[in-house]
Structure formats: C-alpha cells, structure tokens
Amino acid sequence: MNTMAIVQSVVTSLVFSGIGLVMFLLAFKVFQWLSPFSIRKEIEEDQNTALGILMGSVMLGLAIIIAAAIHG
Template identity: 40%
Template sequence: MVDVMRWDVMLGSVVYAVIGVVVLCVSFVVIDKFTPYELWEEIVEHKNMALAIVVAGMFIAIGQIIAAAIHG
C-alpha cells in the first residue's frame, strides 16, 4: 500500500510555517520599536490607511524573504 500522507513531511511543513509566523511577528515588533510612534495604535485607532499599506508591503517583503530562506 502506498502511503499518501508522509507525516514527516507534514510535520516539517507545520514547523516551518510556525517558525515563519513567529519571525514575521518578531519583525513587526522590531520595526514597531524603531518607529517614533506605535504602529498598531496608528493603524487601528487612528485609521491611518497609508501606514497600513506600508506595513502590508513590509509583511509581503519579509514573508518572501522567509519563504526563500525556508525553501533554500
């Protein structure tokens, strides 16, 4: 019988996904510390759409870097 689900591959994918999300969150916190204001407060409470677009671009760029590092 052919084993369709390889549990080692699935576990590796889950581990890399968790590591990627953690690195993405840590990078947001680090960039938040370098800015002169609180990013989350500025985006959520003050509804700063331009800053939200910049942060979204940052997430996409860092996500691509993480994916390239994981993929090799």
C-alpha cells in the first residue's frame, strides 16, 4: 500500500467522523427542541435513567444508519 492510499484513507476517515459527529449533534439538538423539558437537566440532575436509555438508543440507531451509509 503506498503513501497516497494511506493518506487518502485517513482523510476519508476523518471526514466521515466529522460528518457523524455533526449528525449526532443535530439529532441531539432536534430531540432537545422537540421535548417539552430540559434533557440535560433530566439526565444530569434528576438521574432519569429511562431518558438516558432513550437518548442512547437514538444515538445507536443513528450510528447504525451512518455506518450503513458509509459502507454502501
């Protein structure tokens, strides 16, 4: 494997990682905008386990979708 192929693979990985992080941030912001309460307060201060599990499930689902899109 030559150097250009390695550099291209690293750049591609960084670009897809950035896209994934932006998608996670957008999903969190949309979920926060749609909910009638503060998600951050519920999880951090009130220790709402059910909401934490729900947010984790949303993020895992989004990760699976992004991985499938990258893989083709």
